Amino acid sequence: MTQPTTSNPPVPLTRRRNGKTAAERQSERRQLLIDTTFEIIDNEGATAVTVRELSRRTGLTARYFYESFAGRDEMLRELFDAVADDMVDRCVAAIAAAKSDGGDIAEALARSFIDGLIQDRSKARLFLYEPLVETALSGGVPARASRIARIIHNELPDTLDRTERALVALDLVGTLATVLSSWLTGAVRATREQIIAHCVRRFHESGIGTV
Structure with missing residues:
Protein backbone atom coordinates (compact mmCIF):
# COMPACT_ATOMS: atom_id res chain seq x y z
CA MET A 1 0.00 0.00 0.00
CA GLU A 67 23.02 34.26 -2.83
CA SER A 68 23.87 37.21 -5.12
CA PHE A 69 27.64 36.96 -5.70
CA ALA A 70 30.11 34.11 -6.08
CA GLY A 71 32.65 35.97 -3.97
CA ARG A 72 34.11 39.32 -3.02
CA ASP A 73 36.43 39.58 -6.05
CA GLU A 74 33.69 38.48 -8.43
CA MET A 75 31.40 41.18 -7.06
CA LEU A 76 34.02 43.91 -7.57
CA ARG A 77 34.63 42.76 -11.13
CA GLU A 78 30.90 42.70 -11.82
CA LEU A 79 30.49 46.26 -10.56
CA PHE A 80 33.55 47.41 -12.52
CA ASP A 81 32.17 45.83 -15.69
CA ALA A 82 28.80 47.54 -15.17
CA VAL A 83 30.48 50.95 -14.87
CA ALA A 84 32.64 50.24 -17.93
CA ASP A 85 29.62 49.12 -19.96
CA ASP A 86 27.79 52.31 -19.03
CA MET A 87 30.77 54.43 -20.13
CA VAL A 88 30.96 52.64 -23.48
CA ASP A 89 27.22 53.07 -24.05
CA ARG A 90 27.45 56.78 -23.21
CA CYS A 91 30.32 57.34 -25.63
CA VAL A 92 28.62 55.46 -28.47
CA ALA A 93 25.36 57.35 -27.97
CA ALA A 94 27.14 60.73 -27.79
CA ILE A 95 29.05 60.12 -31.01
CA ALA A 96 25.90 59.00 -32.81
CA ALA A 97 24.04 62.11 -31.64
CA ALA A 98 26.90 64.39 -32.74
CA LYS A 99 26.97 62.82 -36.18
CA SER A 100 23.21 63.12 -36.50
CA ASP A 101 23.20 66.79 -35.45
CA GLY A 102 26.39 67.77 -37.23
CA GLY A 103 28.07 68.50 -33.90
CA ASP A 104 31.66 68.24 -32.72
CA ILE A 105 32.43 64.57 -32.14
CA ALA A 106 35.45 65.44 -30.01
CA GLU A 107 33.40 67.55 -27.62
CA ALA A 108 30.56 65.04 -27.51
CA LEU A 109 32.99 62.26 -26.68
CA ALA A 110 34.79 64.25 -23.99
CA ARG A 111 31.59 65.45 -22.32
CA SER A 112 29.96 62.02 -22.30
CA PHE A 113 33.03 60.39 -20.76
CA ILE A 114 33.67 63.08 -18.15
CA ASP A 115 30.06 63.74 -17.19
CA GLY A 116 29.38 60.02 -16.94
CA LEU A 117 32.06 59.68 -14.28
CA ILE A 118 31.64 62.84 -12.23
CA GLN A 119 27.98 62.06 -11.59
CA ASP A 120 29.08 59.47 -9.03
CA ARG A 121 32.49 59.81 -7.37
CA SER A 122 32.52 56.24 -6.08
CA LYS A 123 31.98 54.84 -9.59
CA ALA A 124 34.67 57.14 -10.97
CA ARG A 125 37.06 55.88 -8.30
CA LEU A 126 36.21 52.27 -9.07
CA PHE A 127 36.73 52.81 -12.79
CA LEU A 128 39.83 55.01 -12.77
CA TYR A 129 41.81 54.43 -9.58
CA GLU A 130 40.94 51.12 -7.94
CA PRO A 131 42.30 48.91 -10.78
CA LEU A 132 45.74 50.33 -9.99
CA VAL A 133 45.67 49.07 -6.39
CA GLU A 134 43.06 46.28 -6.30
CA THR A 135 44.33 42.97 -7.68
CA ALA A 136 40.81 41.69 -8.31
CA LEU A 137 40.34 44.40 -10.93
CA SER A 138 43.74 44.65 -12.58
CA GLY A 139 43.13 41.88 -15.10
CA GLY A 140 40.04 43.48 -16.61
CA VAL A 141 41.51 46.90 -17.32
CA PRO A 142 43.16 46.14 -20.69
CA ALA A 143 39.94 44.70 -22.09
CA ARG A 144 37.84 47.66 -20.94
CA ALA A 145 40.43 50.17 -22.15
CA SER A 146 40.46 48.39 -25.52
CA ARG A 147 36.69 48.74 -25.84
CA ILE A 148 36.85 52.50 -25.33
CA ALA A 149 39.96 52.72 -27.52
CA ARG A 150 38.07 51.01 -30.35
CA ILE A 151 35.38 53.69 -30.17
CA ILE A 152 38.04 56.39 -30.48
CA HIS A 153 39.89 54.38 -33.14
CA ASN A 154 36.83 54.44 -35.39
CA GLU A 155 36.71 58.25 -35.30
CA LEU A 156 40.37 58.85 -36.16
CA PRO A 157 41.20 60.03 -39.71
CA ASP A 158 41.90 57.50 -42.45
CA THR A 159 45.22 59.22 -43.12
CA LEU A 160 46.62 57.21 -40.20
CA ASP A 161 47.45 53.59 -40.88
CA ARG A 162 45.96 50.81 -38.78
CA THR A 163 48.85 50.62 -36.32
CA GLU A 164 49.00 54.39 -35.85
CA ARG A 165 45.28 54.57 -35.21
CA ALA A 166 45.51 51.83 -32.58
CA LEU A 167 48.41 53.54 -30.82
CA VAL A 168 46.78 56.98 -30.90
CA ALA A 169 43.49 55.57 -29.58
CA LEU A 170 45.19 53.89 -26.62
CA ASP A 171 47.20 57.05 -25.96
CA LEU A 172 44.00 59.10 -25.82
CA VAL A 173 42.35 56.62 -23.43
CA GLY A 174 45.40 56.93 -21.19
CA THR A 175 45.20 60.72 -21.39
CA LEU A 176 41.55 60.73 -20.36
CA ALA A 177 42.14 58.37 -17.46
CA THR A 178 45.20 60.22 -16.18
CA VAL A 179 43.66 63.68 -16.43
CA LEU A 180 40.40 62.62 -14.80
CA SER A 181 42.11 60.67 -12.01
CA SER A 182 44.33 63.63 -11.18
CA TRP A 183 41.38 66.02 -11.28
CA LEU A 184 39.02 63.91 -9.20
CA THR A 185 41.66 63.28 -6.52
CA GLY A 186 42.47 67.00 -6.32
CA ALA A 187 46.00 66.67 -7.73
CA VAL A 188 44.97 69.03 -10.54
CA ARG A 189 42.87 72.08 -9.76
CA ALA A 190 40.63 72.96 -12.68
CA THR A 191 36.98 73.50 -13.51
CA ARG A 192 34.89 70.91 -15.31
CA GLU A 193 34.90 73.07 -18.45
CA GLN A 194 38.69 73.38 -18.36
CA ILE A 195 39.04 69.61 -18.14
CA ILE A 196 36.60 69.12 -21.02
CA ALA A 197 38.38 71.77 -23.11
CA HIS A 198 41.72 70.05 -22.54
CA CYS A 199 40.36 66.66 -23.62
CA VAL A 200 38.63 68.17 -26.66
CA ARG A 201 41.88 69.83 -27.68
CA ARG A 202 43.71 66.50 -27.45
CA PHE A 203 41.04 64.86 -29.59
CA HIS A 204 41.26 67.63 -32.17
CA GLU A 205 45.04 67.35 -32.29
CA SER A 206 44.62 63.66 -33.09
CA GLY A 207 42.25 64.37 -35.95
CA ILE A 208 38.89 63.81 -34.29
CA GLY A 209 36.82 66.83 -35.18
CA THR A 210 33.52 68.10 -36.43
CA VAL A 211 31.41 66.15 -38.89
Missing part, protein backbone atom coordinates in the same frame (compact mmCIF):
# COMPACT_ATOMS: atom_id res chain seq x y z
CA THR A 2 1.40 3.36 -1.03
CA GLN A 3 2.12 5.61 1.92
CA PRO A 4 1.04 9.25 1.66
CA THR A 5 3.90 11.71 1.34
CA THR A 6 4.56 14.01 4.26
CA SER A 7 7.06 16.37 2.51
CA ASN A 8 6.07 19.98 2.15
CA PRO A 9 5.61 21.39 -1.33
CA PRO A 10 8.27 23.88 -2.53
CA VAL A 11 7.60 27.47 -1.57
CA PRO A 12 6.77 29.44 -4.71
CA LEU A 13 8.84 32.55 -5.42
CA THR A 14 5.58 34.46 -5.65
CA ARG A 15 4.68 33.85 -2.00
CA ARG A 16 4.64 37.24 -0.32
CA ARG A 17 6.07 38.22 3.02
CA ASN A 18 5.44 41.76 4.22
CA GLY A 19 3.92 42.43 0.81
CA LYS A 20 7.03 41.32 -1.14
CA THR A 21 7.94 38.16 -3.03
CA ALA A 22 11.13 36.19 -2.33
CA ALA A 23 12.58 37.49 -5.61
CA GLU A 24 11.82 41.08 -4.62
CA ARG A 25 13.43 40.63 -1.22
CA GLN A 26 16.53 39.10 -2.78
CA SER A 27 16.75 41.98 -5.26
CA GLU A 28 16.57 44.48 -2.39
CA ARG A 29 19.32 42.67 -0.48
CA ARG A 30 21.52 42.61 -3.56
CA GLN A 31 21.02 46.34 -4.15
CA LEU A 32 21.80 47.09 -0.50
CA LEU A 33 25.07 45.18 -0.84
CA ILE A 34 25.95 47.07 -4.02
CA ASP A 35 25.12 50.47 -2.54
CA THR A 36 27.15 49.69 0.58
CA THR A 37 30.08 48.51 -1.51
CA PHE A 38 30.18 51.80 -3.42
CA GLU A 39 29.94 53.68 -0.12
CA ILE A 40 33.00 51.83 1.19
CA ILE A 41 34.89 52.41 -2.07
CA ASP A 42 34.11 56.11 -1.95
CA ASN A 43 35.31 56.55 1.64
CA GLU A 44 37.98 53.89 2.13
CA GLY A 45 38.75 52.19 -1.18
CA ALA A 46 38.04 48.76 -2.61
CA THR A 47 40.61 47.04 -0.38
CA ALA A 48 38.29 47.73 2.57
CA VAL A 49 35.46 45.78 0.93
CA THR A 50 35.08 42.36 2.54
CA VAL A 51 32.15 40.03 3.04
CA ARG A 52 32.48 40.48 6.81
CA GLU A 53 32.45 44.28 6.53
CA LEU A 54 29.46 44.23 4.22
CA SER A 55 27.63 41.95 6.66
CA ARG A 56 28.45 44.28 9.53
CA ARG A 57 27.23 47.39 7.74
CA THR A 58 24.13 45.95 6.13
CA GLY A 59 23.05 43.58 8.89
CA LEU A 60 22.89 40.76 6.33
CA THR A 61 24.61 37.45 7.01
CA ALA A 62 27.22 36.06 4.63
CA ARG A 63 24.59 33.65 3.30
CA TYR A 64 22.72 36.56 1.77
CA PHE A 65 25.90 37.87 0.17
CA TYR A 66 26.56 34.54 -1.52
